[in-house]
Structure formats: C-alpha cells, structure tokens
Amino acid sequence: MEKLFVPFVIAQMLKEKGFNLNCFTVYHGENDLYKFWAKPYDELSGDDHTTVRNSDFIKNSNIVCAPLWQQAVDWLREKKNIHITTMESDGKYIFQVKHYFEGVGNTTYLPSTNYYLGLRQAIIAGLNFIYYYDNFKKTSS
Amino acid sequence: MEDLFVSYELALQLKTKGFNEDCFTLFDEQGLLDNYWDLDNEEFIYNQSIKDLHLPKRNSETKNVTAPLYDQVIEWLRDVHNIHVHPNFYMNRFSNLMDYEYQVHYRVDNKWQCMKITAEDSRSNAIYQALKLF
Numbered sequence: 001m002e003k004l005f006v007p008f009v010i011a012q013m014l015k016e017k018g019f020n021l022n023c024f025t026v027y028h029g030e031n032d033l034y035k036f037w038a039k040p041y042d043e044l045s046g047d048d049h050t051t052v053r054n055s056d057f058i059k060n061s062n063i064v065c066a067p068l069w070q071q072a073v074d075w076l077r078e079k080k081n082i083h084i085t086t087m088e089s090d091g092k093y094i095f096q097v098k099h100y101f102e103g104v105g106n107t108t109y110l111p112s113t114n115y116y117l118g119l120r121q122a123i124i125a126g127l128n129f130i131y132y133y134d135n136f137k138k139t140s141s
Numbered sequence: 142m143e144d145l146f147v148s149y150e151l152a153l154q155l156k157t158k159g160f161n162e163d164c165f166t167l168f169d170e171q172g173l174l175d176n177y178w179d180l181d182n183e184e185f186i187y188n189q190s191i192k193d194l195h196l197p198k199r200n201s202e203t204k205n206v207t208a209p210l211y212d213q214v215i216e217w218l219r220d221v222h223n224i225h226v227h228p229n230f231y232m233n234r235f236s237n238l239m240d241y242e243y244q245v246h247y248r249v250d251n252k253w254q255c256m257k258i259t260a261e262d263s264r265s266n267a268i269y270q271a272l273k274l275f
Contacts, residue, residue: 001163001197004212022142024165051142070145070212083230083239088219088246089253098230100239105232115219 002033003116005066010120013127015054015064019075022051023065033066069116072123082126086118095122099129143174146208151265155209156200158272160217163197164207174208214268223248224271228264229257243267247274 006014008027026034057063067075076082082099095110095118108125112118147155149172166175200207209217218224225246233240243263245256258267 001165004210024142068145068210068212070210081239083228083241085228085230086225087227088225096230098239100232115216 004068004070005033006069006072006123007120008033008064008066010072010123010127011064011066013124014067014072014075017127017130018079019065019067019072020054021067021071021075022053023067023071024051025066026052026057027064027066029062069119069123073119076123076126080126080130082129084119084122084126086115086122093118095119097122097125097129099126101129101133143176145210146174147211147214147268148265149174149206149208151214151268152206152208154269154272155214156206158275160207160209160214161200162207162209162213162217163199164209164213165197166208167198167203167205168208169205211264211268218268218271222271222275224274226264226267226271245271245274247271 005011005025008030011027028034052065054065057065073084076084080099081101082097085096085098087094087096091113093112093115095112097108097110099106106129110118110121110125112121146152146166149168152168168174198207215226218226225244227244227246228241229244230239230241232238241263243258243266245258245267247254247256256267256270258270260266
C-alpha cells in the first residue's frame with residue numbers, strides 16, 4: 001500500500017506550497033510512513049483512524065501529511081491550474097505537465113521507463129512552476 | 142475522502158473482472174463505503190468488525206466488495222491488462238479555461254486504439270469502457 005503515497009520529499013514540498021487536504025496518514029520524519037491503516041492501535045496516536053491535515057501539525061515540523069499520488073495530481077490541477085497527464089508507448093511513459101500563468105501556456109514533457117519515477121518528476125516539475133511564479137510575483141511587486 | 146474511491150457499482154464490476162489488490166476499505170452489503178476514518182474514537186474502539194476492516198483487504202478474502210482508489214484501478218488496468226486510462230487536457234476555446242477528457246488506449250491486433258470519453262464523470266466512464274475490453 002505504501003506505493004500509493006507520494007514520497008517524503010514531495011509531501012514536504014506540497015506542505016510548503018499549502019497542500020492541506022485530508023490525508024490517510026503522515027510521514028513521521030523522512031522515510032517513516034506511518035501505517036495507520038495497518039496499525040489501528042499504535043502507541044503514537046489514540047485517534048489514528050481519523051484523517052489528518054498538515055494544519056494539524058503546525059507545531060511539529062517532523063510530521064508531514066502523506067497524500068496519495070491521486071490527491072497530489074488532483075490538487076495541482078484544481079488549486080494551481082497545473083495539469084499532469086501521461087502517455088505510454090512500448091513500456092515507456094511520457095509525462096506531460098501543462099500550466100497556464102497569466103494567459104501564457106507552458107508544457108514540459110518528461111520521459112520515463114518507470115511510472116512512479118516519471119510521476120514523481122512530473123509533480124516536482126509542477127511544484128517547480130509554483131516556486132518559479134511565486135518568486136516572479138515577489139520580485140515584480 | 143469518499144471521492145477518492147470508485148463507486149459501489151464499479152467496485153462490483155471490478156470484482157467480477159478479477160480485481161484482487163489490497164484495499165484500504167470495503168463496501169458493506171448495502172453498497173455503503175465503510176468510512177472508518179470518520180468515526181470517533183469511542184465508536185471505533187467498540188466496533189470490533191470495523192476494527193478488523195482497518196487492515197488491507199482483498200476481494201478473495203471477503204464476501205463483501207473491496208473499495209479501490211481510482212489510482213489503484215488505473216494502475217491495475219495498465220499493469221495487468223495493458224489498458225491505459227488517462228486524462229487529456231486542452232484549452233477550451235469557448236470558456237478559455239483548461240478542460241479535459243479521459244482517454245482509453247488499448248491494443249487490437251498489435252495496433253493502439255483510442256476511445257475518448259467526454260461525458261460527465263469521465264474517469265468512471267472511462268474505467269467502465271476499459272472493463273468491457275476483456
């Protein structure tokens with residue numbers, strides 16, 4: 001089930017960029033995905049069956065919500081107008097990251113032989129667009 | 142969180158088509174999603190059957206129907222049946238906003254074919270169409 005969740009580094013970047021949707025579980029430090037679904041009565045939390053949001057852990061920077069890949073892609077599309085799609089041909093994947101900023105479109109193509117590695121690159125590319133435009137807005141204002 | 146999971150009708154069809162991956166939760170006999178994550182602590186602790194449901198489940202291990210995430214179904218179609226379901230984004234000239242359709246890519250006689258699904262709830266519809274291919 002772990003493969004359904006984005007890796008820690010992406011979870012952290014998403015948190016930094018304001019991702020605050022309900023998640024099934026959290027990272028408690030790097031590479032430590034907290035398996036709520038397999039540990040109903042874990043020692044760390046009494047109510048670990050409920051969903052969690054990044055805003056629940058403002059005081060504890062070691063804890064980062066772990067979104068599903070599906071949630072990360074949907075959030076980028078719905079909140080940031082960044083659209084990730086994929087095409088497959090003979091075992092190779094091409095990830096397309098499309099976004100529009102102030103009426104100007106931009107598309108990046110990312111080839112990969114591994115689906116999850118490609119998706120990881122695509123989400124990082126999408127997040128990099130956000131970093132870029134956030135900096136652009138700061139410097140131009 | 143419910144919108145992350147496929148509908149009961151789709152889950153039933155997936156079971157008949159042999160979907161048997163680990164899932165977070167199940168549908169009950171009435172087709173309701175066991176959303177254990179919304180229960181309060183007390184209710185959770187005293188409901189033994191729900192406690193058991195907290196562990197990953199497979200269709201082969203339950204008389205009920207597992208509730209897969211959309212991502213799990215799309216991955217299963219891709220890896221097990223070589224059917225590729227994905228969104229295609231484009232700029233809608235009329236609204237000037239990004240719009241999307243779902244596409245189903247599959248092979249017939251070694252040639253790729255493509256179905257385009259533009260209806261409402263196109264992701265579910267695309268999966269339904271994909272399930273008709275085998």
